[in-house]
Amino acid sequence: xxxxERDLAPRTVDEILDWLAAGRxxxxxxxxxxxxxxxxxxxxxxPEPSQAPGSDEDARRQRVDAVLAELDALVGxxxxxxxxxxxxxxxxxxxxxxxxxLPTKPMALHMIFKGNPGTGKTTVARIVGRMxxxxxxxxxxxxxxxxxADLVGEYIGHTAQRTREHIRKALGGVLFVDEAYALARGGxxxxxxxxxxxxxxxxxxxxxxxxxxxxxxxxxxEYFLTVNPGLRSRFPVQxxxxxxxxxxxxxxxxxxxxxxxxxxxxxxxxxxRRVLEQRTHLLGHGNARFVRNLIERAMxxxxxxxxxxxxxxRDDLITxxxxxVAAVALR
Amino acid sequence: MxxxxxxxxxxxGKTMFALQFALYLGMxxxxxxxxxxxxxxxxxxxxxxxxxxxLTGAEPHRTRQLQSLCLELPAGKGTQPFELVDTSGLVDGIxxxxxxxxxxxxxxxxxxxxxxxxxxxxxxxxxxxxxxxAIGEVDYQVAQFAQMRGGYLxxxxxxxxxxxxxxxxxxKQEFAxxxxxxxxxxxxxxxxxxxxxxxxxx
Numbered sequence: 058x059x060x061x062e063r064d065l066a067p068r069t070v071d072e073i074l075d076w077l078a079a080g081r082x083x084x085x086x087x088x089x090x091x092x093x094x095x096x097x098x099x100x101x102x103x104p105e106p107s108q109a110p111g112s113d114e115d116a117r118r119q120r121v122d123a124v125l126a127e128l129d130a131l132v133g134x135x136x137x138x139x140x141x142x143x144x145x146x147x148x149x150x151x152x153x154x155x156x157x158x159l160p161t162k163p164m165a166l167h168m169i170f171k172g173n174p175g176t177g178k179t180t181v182a183r184i185v186g187r188m189x190x191x192x193x194x195x196x197x198x199x200x201x202x203x204x205x206a207d208l209v210g211e212y213i214g215h216t217a218q219r220t221r222e223h224i225r226k227a228l229g230g231v232l233f234v235d236e237a238y239a240l241a242r243g244g245x246x247x248x249x250x251x252x253x254x255x256x257x258x259x260x261x262x263x264x265x266x267x268x269x270x271x272x273x274x275x276x277x278x279e280y281f282l283t284v285n286p287g288l289r290s291r292f293p294v295q296x297x298x299x300x301x302x303x304x305x306x307x308x309x310x311x312x313x314x315x316x317x318x319x320x321x322x323x324x325x326x327x328x329x330r331r332v333l334e335q336r337t338h339l340l341g342h343g344n345a346r347f348v349r350n351l352i353e354r355a356m357x358x359x360x361x362x363x364x365x366x367x368x369x370x371r372d373d374l375i376t377x378x379x380x381x382v383a384a385v386a387l388r
Numbered sequence: 389m390x391x392x393x394x395x396x397x398x399x400x401g402k403t404m405f406a407l408q409f410a411l412y413l414g415m416x417x418x419x420x421x422x423x424x425x426x427x428x429x430x431x432x433x434x435x436x437x438x439x440x441x442x443l444t445g446a447e448p449h450r451t452r453q454l455q456s457l458c459l460e461l462p463a464g465k466g467t468q469p470f471e472l473v474d475t476s477g478l479v480d481g482i483x484x485x486x487x488x489x490x491x492x493x494x495x496x497x498x499x500x501x502x503x504x505x506x507x508x509x510x511x512x513x514x515x516x517x518x519x520x521x522a523i524g525e526v527d528y529q530v531a532q533f534a535q536m537r538g539g540y541l542x543x544x545x546x547x548x549x550x551x552x553x554x555x556x557x558x559x560k561q562e563f564a565x566x567x568x569x570x571x572x573x574x575x576x577x578x579x580x581x582x583x584x585x586x587x588x589x590x
Contacts, residue, residue, distance in 0.1 A: 070497075070500065073496070074493040074494075074496060074497055075493075077489060077492060077493040077496060078425075078486070078489050078490045078492075078493040079489070080482045080483070080484075080486065080489050081482075082482070083479075083480060083481050083482050083525070083526070084478040084479060084480075084492045084495075084496065084526045084529075085478075085480060085524070085525035085526035085528070085529040085530075086529070087492075087493070087496055088496065088526065088529035088530050088532075088533045089529045089532070089533070091496065091500065091533060092529070092532055092533040092536055095536065095537075096536060
């Protein structure tokens with residue numbers, strides 16, 4: 058039998074030897090296959106498709122772990138972290154199942170983030186986007202932020218156009234709609250409704266390349282979902298962002314100082330704690346954005362305090378004093 | 389270590405050639421390494437004369453494993469060690485015996501690791517009137533394979549027999565373009581050319 062009439066040819070020398078030993082091919086055919094294989098391998102090798110599958114897998118794992126480590130570095134948010142980890146595990150297992158040709162649950166990864174402002178919704182959304190990108194559930198994993206004003210237009214038809222534009226920018230990544238409840242604010246006649254409809258359609262059309270995250274205050278988002286009952290089932294992932302406790306806010310403040318190479322003097326730390334406790338007690342919730350403003354203000358106050366001085370040590374430049382913090386807190 | 393391998397159909401005289409070539413190189417004794425297809429390996433020092441009795445015979449598929457003779461080739465003032473690998477015979481079609489099929493797979497694997505290939509043909513059988521099984525598909529495939537590889541010499545063996553002269557002529561027709569060396573393994577004739585070839589390719 059002439060060599061090569063079989064439609065399936067062995068791909069490696071080991072395979073040829075196995076087939077020969079198993080009696081699938083004759084020695085003559087085996088020599089023919091080896092000759093072809095070696096002729097090919099002598100030609101300039103085609104560009105390597107990629108690294109070995111193993112190392113590729115490892116590299117991906119490392120990148121996913123790096124993103125998750127970033128998540129863990131956030132202060133507090135324990136329930137959020139747990140949910141995001143669940144999500145990552147789910148996505149990965151679905152992919153492994155797909156590899157084994159097992160039935161997979163279609164992944165709807167659209168999410169609703171409920172929580173007060175400054176509780177980490179945007180930060181977590183950005184991390185989730187990157188994570189889905191690294192896991193391969195999204196082609197890119199970037200984040201496009203928008204709010205009602207970006208989506209809703211001024212005349213009929215304008216809204217769908219503007220909304221689609223944002224969706225187009227977000228394709229391959231995450232569309233993050235902040236204060237999403239505002240889209241339902243105007244009632245039945247409002248253009249916000251049109252924006253929602255356009256969004257829902259895009260979520261269907263681009264199932265595999267778009268994740269939509271709607272974010273907003275807890276109560277308002279609940280109301281929003283009641284008004285648009287169809288939405289709840291389209292957003293299977295709902296994450297509650299708890300308020301920060303005074304302790305967590307203090308940790309955030311410490312972290313921020315560290316990142317900017319500042320240090321709180323013991324007195325400043327004490328005062329900061331008291332301010333944060335007062336504030337959370339007063340408002341019933343804490344807010345990381347408030348802490349950021351507080352620290353940034355303190356940095357500016359320190360600058361004003363130091364700028365008149367002739368001689369400054371390195372220590373002076375680093376340290377935030379109680380006076381800097383107090384000056385903010387009194388305002 | 390450089391390797392020279394002998395391949396060919398069963399009973400063309402591969403083992404006889406290997407041992408006689410060792411004698412021709414002036415070695416009365418040689419270490420022979422045996423490697424079975426199943427993975428078992430052992431080594432035995434042999435007197436060549438004894439090995440001729442032990443390892444050769446008239447029945448086909450006498451050799452079922454790789455038998456490597458550790459030989460030395462005179463090179464300049466000293467010698468160059470090399471392995472002469474004797475192999476199990478290659479047949480056309482699919483052999484019914486799985487152990488022989490495994491041995492042939494082992495032969496093919498060894499061919500890929502050898503620097504020089506000696507492909508032996510029974511010229512006497514080829515010279516007979518109805519030369520049915522003297523050469524076949526496997527020989528043509530080996531020749532094509534070896535042409536790409538280089539370091540290939542066809543040995544027309546059993547030149548001591550009367551029919552071999554015709555066989556050699558047929559062989560030159562069939563394998564035109566390939567180097568052919570007529571030899572008689574039994575009487576160690578034509579070995580000079582083989583030695584020159586081996587030296588060139590190791």
